[in-house]
Every structure is written in C-alpha cells, then in structure tokens.
Amino acid sequence: MVLREAARRISFCVRESDTVSRLGGDEFIVILTQIQHSQDAGRVGEHVVKSLSEAFIIAGQNSFLSASIGIALYPEDGKSAEALIKNADTAMYRAKAGGRAQTVYFEENMNAMAVARVTLDRDLRRAIDRGELKLLYQPFIDLRPGGKCGAEALLRWNHPELGSVSPVQFIPIAEESGYIEHIGRWVMHEACRQMKQWQTDGVALDRLAVNVSARQFRKPGLVDLIAECAHAAGIAPSCLEVEITETVLIDHGPAVEQMLQELVAMGVSISLDDFGTGFSSLSYLKRFPVHTVKIDRIFIVGLGRDTDSEAIVAAIIAMAHALGKTVTAEGVETDEQWLLLRKLKCDRVQGFRFSRPLPAVQFAQFVTANNALTLAGA
Numbered sequence: 622m623v624l625r626e627a628a629r630r631i632s633f634c635v636r637e638s639d640t641v642s643r644l645g646g647d648e649f650i651v652i653l654t655q656i657q658h659s660q661d662a663g664r665v666g667e668h669v670v671k672s673l674s675e676a677f678i679i680a681g682q683n684s685f686l687s688a689s690i691g692i693a694l695y696p697e698d699g700k701s702a703e704a705l706i707k708n709a710d711t712a713m714y715r716a717k718a719g720g721r722a723q724t725v726y727f728e729e730n731m732n733a734m735a736v737a738r739v740t741l742d743r744d745l746r747r748a749i750d751r752g753e754l755k756l757l758y759q760p761f762i763d764l765r766p767g768g769k770c771g772a773e774a775l776l777r778w779n780h781p782e783l784g785s786v787s788p789v790q791f792i793p794i795a796e797e798s799g800y801i802e803h804i805g806r807w808v809m810h811e812a813c814r815q816m817k818q819w820q821t822d823g824v825a826l827d828r829l830a831v832n833v834s835a836r837q838f839r840k841p842g843l844v845d846l847i848a849e850c851a852h853a854a855g856i857a858p859s860c861l862e863v864e865i866t867e868t869v870l871i872d873h874g875p876a877v878e879q880m881l882q883e884l885v886a887m888g889v890s891i892s893l894d895d896f897g898t899g900f901s902s903l904s905y906l907k908r909f910p911v912h913t914v915k916i917d918r919i920f921i922v923g924l925g926r927d928t929d930s931e932a933i934v935a936a937i938i939a940m941a942h943a944l945g946k947t948v949t950a951e952g953v954e955t956d957e958q959w960l961l962l963r964k965l966k967c968d969r970v971q972g973f974r975f976s977r978p979l980p981a982v983q984f985a986q987f988v989t990a991n992n993a994l995t996l997a998g999a
C-alpha cells in the first residue's frame with residue numbers, strides 16, 4: 622500500500638510524457654524527457670521529496686517516510702541506460718549519506734569515491750582472517766574516591782596497502798554493508814579475551830567498555846553473543862560496559878529496550894556515547910537503562926575557552942546526576958579541562974591528557990603506574 626501510494630505521488634509530480642517505474646524494493650526510477658535546463662530535474666526532485674515526506678495514512682495509522690534522490694543527466698553522465706542508472710544510484714547513495722530527504726546530482730568524482738568505498742568494503746571482509754584488525758585500549762579514570770581505571774576498546778585496521786585506516790572511515794562502510802556484525806563479534810571476543818588476560822596478570826582494572834554499533838542491535842542474538850564471549854573468556858559480564866549511541870535508542874525503541882534490560886540483568890553496564898551531539902533526549906535517558914553518559918569531546922574542547930561549553934557540561938553533569946547516572950568526559954586534553962571537570966563533579970575522565978589508546982601491554986603498564994600514583998596520593 623505504501624509503494625502504491627508512493628508511486629501515485631511520484632507520478633503526480635511529473636508530466637504525462639515522463640516515465641515512472643519501480644526498479645524493485647523501495648527504489649523507483651523516473652525518466653524526465655524534454656527538460657530545458659539541468660536544474661529542472663532538481664526541481665522535480667525537490668517536489669517528489671516534499672510530496673513523499675507528507676504522512677502516509679495506512680490502515681488509519683500515520684507513517685512518515687523520506688526519499689533520497691540521485692540525478693544523472695543524459696548525455697553528460699552517461700550515454701547508455703546502464704550508465705545513467707548506475708550514476709543516478711551513486712548520487713542517491715550520496716543523498717542518503719548526506720542525511721536523506723534530499724536530491725543530489727551525480728558528479729564524476731563520486732565514482733572514484735564509490736569505488737574506494739567498494740574496495741574498502743571488500744578488503745575489510747578479509748581483514749579478520751588476515752589478522753589485520755586489532756584493538757587498542759584507552760584508559761578512563763574514575764575521579765571518585767577509591768575509583769579504579771577502566772578501558773575502552775578501540776578498533777584499528779592495518780590495511781596492507783593503505784596502512785592504518787581510521788574506524789571513522791571504515792565503521793560506517795561496515796555498517797552499511799552489514800559486515801559490522803562480523804566485526805562486532807570479533808571485537809567482543811577479543812576484548813573479553815584480553816580482559817581475562819589482564820585479570821590473570823593481576824592488572825587492577827574496573828571495567829572494559831566496548832563500542833557496539835546500532836546495526837548490531839537490529840538482530841536478536843546480541844545479548845547471547847555478549848554472554849557467550851564473557852563465558853568463553855571466563856570473565857563476569859559485570860566487567861563489561863557496552864557503549865551505544867543515541868541512534869540505537871531512537872531507531873529501534875521497544876526491541877532495544879528489551880535487549881538493554883537483558884544486558885543489565887546480566888550485570889553489563891550501558892553507557893551512552895557522544896552525548897550532546899544528537900537528540901540528547903531526557904526522556905530517552907529516563908526510559909532506557911543507561912548507567913553512564915559520555916559527554917562528547919566537542920563540549921570538552923570548549924572548557925575554559927567559552928562559557929557556553931562550560932554551561933552545557935555543567936548542565937549535562939547535573940542532569941545525569943539527578944537521574945542517578947554516572948558521567949564520563951571524553952577527549953580531555955589539558956590540565957585546565959581536567960580541573961574544571963573535577964570542579965563540576967564529573968565522575969570519570971578519558972582523553973589524551975591521561976593517555977592515548979594503547980596496545981594491551983602498554984595499557985597494563987599504564988594501569989599499574991596509575992594505581993601506584995593513586996595509592997601514593999592517598
């Protein structure tokens with residue numbers, strides 16, 4: 622019914638002589654003939670985006686959809702139907718990546734970038750077997766009396782030709798292709814194994830935090846995976862902290878709530894990463910079992926420099942505390958930021974001021990030295 626209504630609306634936006642067809646799934650192709658200027662296609666595109674953004678009333682329920690449109694022009698962007706469709710498709714992916722509900726014209730350099738993405742995605746699928754992935758660990762320090770160090774596991778990919786590729790680059794690609802599920806499984810196994818190793822070596826570590834992507838919450842099985850990894854490694858699930866972002870909560874409310882409840886019942890803590898950059902919704906904080914709020918680096922950077930950042934950080938800390946949550950500040954780089962955070966009663970701090978992400982062996986040395994310092998200071 623949605624597809625039929627969408628087709629009706631799209632047809633309404635074009636002329637009698639134009640063609641509207643459905644390629645499959647939720648993808649439509651519109652062929653506009655006799656356009657005077659290239660801008661005309663964009664105008665029709667905007668019109669389609671707007672008409673599809675209005676509520677779809679299906680069986681008495683309002684549903685909201687958004688459309689992303691890619692435009693390829695004949696003959697500049699391709700002389701054959703195949704080339705035009707391929708390039709329009711590339712532009713459409715750009716429209717989606719740019720935040721959806723928009724129209725994007727194809728540009729030649731998009732192909733080079735699309736090829737780079739495809740190559741990276743292909744190489745990533747071999748990375749686990751070839752041992753190219755590893756985890757680094759960045760400490761976070763608990764400022765409360767008696768507080769111990771924790772660690773956040775951060776993924777690194779050493780590409781055979783490109784060298785080190787940032788997770789900021791490859792995680793979104795893995796999320797789009799779905800391969801993140803395999804990577805996430807590897808990360809969880811490896812992190813638990815390392816935690817056990819540290820425990821065996823007597824490294825006094827409070828918790829290990831692992832980033833879990835929104836896509837991993839889309840399928841059931843995540844809770845079992847975490848339980849299995851902890852069990853296989855021989856650690857208590859209560860040593861683990863799962864870092865999620867707000868998109869997890871927004872996209873898949875009820876199912877995710879259930880999964881989080883199960884994790885919490887197992888003893889796993891939940892922390893909300895990059896807080897302040899998204900919706901920063903109070904109702905989400907209240908509704909979901911989140912233990913820790915991680916204030917995003919962009920607010921920490923401004924501490925001591927602009928009064929707005931300080932006010933925002935103070936407000937997030939006060940609010941989180943009022944709701945009974947712990948607060949971590951990420952991206953702490955200077956003494957000034959650290960002292961201000963201490964003054965504002967921030968519970969945990971993490972950032973280059975204390976340590977960069979480290980390989981496991983150096984991380985253990987850091988923890989031992991740091992715990993000795995805390996003891997000496999006490």
Ligand code: C2E
Pocket residue numbers: 759774775776787788789792805808832833834864894895918951952953954971972973974978
């Ligand atoms: P994040 O979870 O918010 O991690 C914090 C990022 O900030 C890390 O970048 C860390 O190296 C960096 N950072 C820490 N302290 C400082 C500082 O004082 N200054 C500055 N400028 N940066 C600091 P990294 O390692 O490049 O990771 C980027 C993002 O990639 C992470 O953001 C996380 O969203 C994602 N990611 C990393 N590892 C994994 C993983 O295993 N699974 C998933 N799903 N995502 C991961």
Ligand code: MG
Pocket residue numbers: 773832864894
């Ligand atoms: Mg994180």
Ligand code: MG
Pocket residue numbers: 894895915917918951
């Ligand atoms: Mg973060």
